[in-house]
Amino acid sequence: MADSAPPATATRSERKHAAIVAAAAAVxxxxxxxxxxxxxxxxxxxxxxxxxxxxxxxKDLLFVAVVTEMMDQAGAAVHQAPPQLRDRAELxxxxxxxxxxxxxxxxxxxxxxLRRLVISEVQRFPELARELxxxxxxxxxxxxxxxxxxxxxxxxLAFEDVAETASQLNxxxxxxxxxxxxxxxxxxxxTPAEIKRHxxxxxxxxxxxxxxxxxx
Amino acid sequence: MADSAPPATATRSERKHAAIVAAAAAVxxxxxxxxxxxxxxxxxxxxxxxxxxxxxxxKDLLFVAVVTEMMDQAGAAVHQAPPQLRDRAELxxxxxxxxxxxxxxxxxxxxxxLRRLVISEVQRFPELARELxxxxxxxxxxxxxxxxxxxxxxxxLAFEDVAETASQLNxxxxxxxxxxxxxxxxxxxxTPAEIKRHxxxxxxxxxxxxxxxxxx
DNA sequence: TCCAAACTGAACTAGACCGTTCAGTTCCGT
DNA sequence: ACGGAACTGAACGGTCTAGTTCAGTTTGGA
Numbered sequence: 001m002a003d004s005a006p007p008a009t010a011t012r013s014e015r016k017h018a019a020i021v022a023a024a025a026a027v028x029x030x031x032x033x034x035x036x037x038x039x040x041x042x043x044x045x046x047x048x049x050x051x052x053x054x055x056x057x058x059k060d061l062l063f064v065a066v067v068t069e070m071m072d073q074a075g076a077a078v079h080q081a082p083p084q085l086r087d088r089a090e091l092x093x094x095x096x097x098x099x100x101x102x103x104x105x106x107x108x109x110x111x112x113x114l115r116r117l118v119i120s121e122v123q124r125f126p127e128l129a130r131e132l133x134x135x136x137x138x139x140x141x142x143x144x145x146x147x148x149x150x151x152x153x154x155x156x157l158a159f160e161d162v163a164e165t166a167s168q169l170n171x172x173x174x175x176x177x178x179x180x181x182x183x184x185x186x187x188x189x190x191t192p193a194e195i196k197r198h199x200x201x202x203x204x205x206x207x208x209x210x211x212x213x214x215x216x
Numbered sequence: 217m218a219d220s221a222p223p224a225t226a227t228r229s230e231r232k233h234a235a236i237v238a239a240a241a242a243v244x245x246x247x248x249x250x251x252x253x254x255x256x257x258x259x260x261x262x263x264x265x266x267x268x269x270x271x272x273x274x275k276d277l278l279f280v281a282v283v284t285e286m287m288d289q290a291g292a293a294v295h296q297a298p299p300q301l302r303d304r305a306e307l308x309x310x311x312x313x314x315x316x317x318x319x320x321x322x323x324x325x326x327x328x329x330l331r332r333l334v335i336s337e338v339q340r341f342p343e344l345a346r347e348l349x350x351x352x353x354x355x356x357x358x359x360x361x362x363x364x365x366x367x368x369x370x371x372x373l374a375f376e377d378v379a380e381t382a383s384q385l386n387x388x389x390x391x392x393x394x395x396x397x398x399x400x401x402x403x404x405x406x407t408p409a410e411i412k413r414h415x416x417x418x419x420x421x422x423x424x425x426x427x428x429x430x431x432x
Numbered sequence: 433t434c435c436a437a438a439c440t441g442a443a444c445t446a447g448a449c450c451g452t453t454c455a456g457t458t459c460c461g462t
Numbered sequence: 463a464c465g466g467a468a469c470t471g472a473a474c475g476g477t478c479t480a481g482t483t484c485a486g487t488t489t490g491g492a
Binding site: 263266270 | 467468469470471472
């Protein structure tokens, strides 16, 4: 019910460890930290409670380990190499592709629920929220900023504040859907067609503001 | 410790009612729904537990009443009449003022914590989250869209999709700060100077994209 | 093959908390 | 001023949970 198929070659202890993390992730995401019961996590792992406490000496530590693991998995799906962009058309095509991709990856039931979970425990586990922010918006904005500086050098973009500019693109793309889905629930996750339309509008606004005058 | 000075002219029952709501708001905001204890709410209200249950027959109902009340109070602080804007300079000045004002009102420790609280209970009380979204971003975008249509009629703005355009302004302004503060905590609330700078950048981008060509 | 480490299953401690109850007191409208 | 409604304070039932303990079983490396 909560397996991610750990390799059968692992030792028994490793298999149990993975099963506990997987079951705990499911239970925490479904019920939140407070209502998640260690007994249910043990039952769903197919493991005794004793064993759960052998691997994770408290509910707090298990929670931190589980959330960190989920962030690792989510982060692994996002990376990509910086592209070579020669003119306005290539830039626009890249931004459209990037916008669709980042929304498709981020607006996932699991990631949105993880976000809600982390926010709901921001007081008790502030370092988890910091980490999620750093790996999400922080990372995206940083990487985009680096790309923008080369594009400015190439005379494709014109702007003053890199961080502000990259942040504006990010929130033109993500602000509306991420906040709507957070509040209205995962049923409000946009369809691919909606993502494409919204991305087109956001990229148009961005280019109207930051495309270098020579490129128009 | 949690009083909002209910008028002394009210009946005893009304005073107790108000005290319960105020104390419950504080406790729910501090600890979240699950960890909030009815005993502590009663104690902080200066009221017996029996009386709490006389006014609110369950923790659920008390929570809904308290959150609704907080949303009412927050919503009352936002309204304003649609302005008359004649040229580019007036429009720009209005947008700068609007941007600063909406951020100043929304990026408040109480409102941010209310947002976290509602998000953390989105599964159990989806109607509260829907309501908060409708009264927050939904209302702001709707009102701004109505204004934008008159500005288009007046030849000040040029755009295709009203809702998308109003949403873009909203998230250019609010996306970055609201999401950063949600994750990094209320210590990350921007200073007035930061709000002003960020608003200037957002409004510049918006006008670059949507100011009518005749107005440049 | 053998033994230490890991695991099982179940019981148990200790505490929190919702919602109820009760006997007695205070308030307020008529 | 009086009677009913609201309130107090404390206790209690019932349920749930984190974490521990224990006696016995399984596993896997040397």
